[in-house]
Amino acid sequence: MHDSTGIPASFSSGERQTDEKATVGRSGQSVFMSVYRTKLASQCRFITVTWCKNLLLHGLSVSVQGPNSDEHYQCKVEMKPWHFWRKQGSMHFTVDGRRVDVVWDIKAAKFNGETEPQSDYYVAIVCEEEVVLVLGDSKKDAYRKTGCRPSLIDPILVSRREHVFGKKKFSTKVRLDEKGNFHGISIECNNSAGFDPRMEIKVDGKLAINVKHLQWKFRGNEFINLGKNGVEVYWDVHDWLFGSSPRHGLFIFKPISSAVAVAPPGPTTSVSTASSPNLEGLLMNPGSRNDDHSSFCLFLHAWKVE
Structure with missing residues (x-):
């Protein structure tokens, strides 16, 4: 060497x-x-x-x-x-x-x-x-x-974590698995004064998740289809709406194999002031469940700047 x-x-x-x-x-x-x-x-x-x-x-x-x-x-x-x-x-x-x-x-x-x-x-x-x-x-x-x-x-890819900065729109381009294609992910939040805040999550330019009344649904998760597999998307944007600077929202993208994704769960939301159990569990142990594709998580920290 x-x-x-x-x-x-x-x-x-x-x-x-x-x-x-x-x-x-x-x-x-x-x-x-x-x-x-x-x-x-x-x-x-x-x-x-x-x-x-x-x-x-x-x-x-x-x-x-x-x-x-x-x-x-x-x-x-x-x-x-x-x-x-x-x-x-x-x-x-x-x-x-x-x-x-x-x-x-x-x-x-x-x-x-x-x-x-x-x-x-x-x-x-x-x-x-x-x-x-x-x-x-x-x-x-x-x-x-x-x-x-x-x-x-x-080697097994356990997780990816990215920090991005923006005013109301956040974009990245990532692989959700080591051998897959790159996907473009964009998140846009409109919480201007006088407007009912809402959030859109797009994958490859297509609207995947539309969250209305964000002040009540600042934590939650939804399942989306992506190619042959599905992706469970979790979000926690409490600090965007109620926090002080610097403020960041957390998004987790967890691929689900086609065998598991046959019957996708419906969307759920949480308004608890405590941390979301799903988010905390994935953060603390992102690769503990299996040594295969389903153990991987993408963590996206979106920081709001004025």
């Missing part, structure tokens, strides 16, 4: 994670986080890959779960926009006595306006001569660069 190429970066091991939502709310930067479960250093662990973007830099960080759930081994890379020729390299840290290398090449990556690269890149995590996780569509280049074999265990 090669050493770092000198991209401005820092890393720390055993670092306690900070309050994610508070940090994002203060910074106002777009964040896209993917969590995978795989075997690394002889244990099944969670690996979190985070992309962040603001006006001055594009950031990439990789975090590996330590022996205790509140401990992580982490490396961070900050890529300044004027360092076009230095967007590749490697770093390493130690997990339970074993070396873990993070190798990346995004010099030709196409972002298409998104926080996460959309094509022509790779990010590889290597441990004990195995590529335990590789992201991007340039996987052959990653194996050639690292000189290591693919892991015999396929």
Whole structure:
């Protein structure tokens, strides 16, 4: 493995994670986080890959779960926009006595306006001569660069989490599973003074959910069809209507396999001032139910800015 190429970066091991939502709310930067479960250093662990973007830099960080759930081994890379020729390299840290290398090449990556690269890149995590996780569509280049074999265990995508900012409309483009197509998701909320607030959720430009009287239905869930499978959509926009700045709404998109989605449930809503049990359960344990497609969740945090 090669050493770092000198991209401005820092890393720390055993670092306690900070309050994610508070940090994002203060910074106002777009964040896209993917969590995978795989075997690394002889244990099944969670690996979190985070992309962040603001006006001055594009950031990439990789975090590996330590022996205790509140401990992580982490490396961070900050890529300044004027360092076009230095967007590749490697770093390493130690997990339970074993070396873990993070190798990346995004010099030709196409972002298409998104926080996460959309094509022509790779990010590889290597441990004990195995590529335990590789992201991007340039996987052959990653194996050639690292000189290591693919892991015999396929990593499982547990969740994606994205933070977006807007005044009343929020948009993103994501895959609801690792091998599926990209889908455009847009959320628009009209709560201007003198109007009965309402919210629309569109998928691929088509209206999927229309919530009227939002002041009474600020928490709820509905089932929508998307291709061969269905998606259960949960929302909690209490803070949009009644909170103080910074305010964010939470949306969860949970794909349901066609076998489970034969008889979709009807829409439900909640006006309780307590947190929604469904939302809290998914947030606390997004991948606990199964090791298949149905265990995945997309968490979308939509921050309102004035």
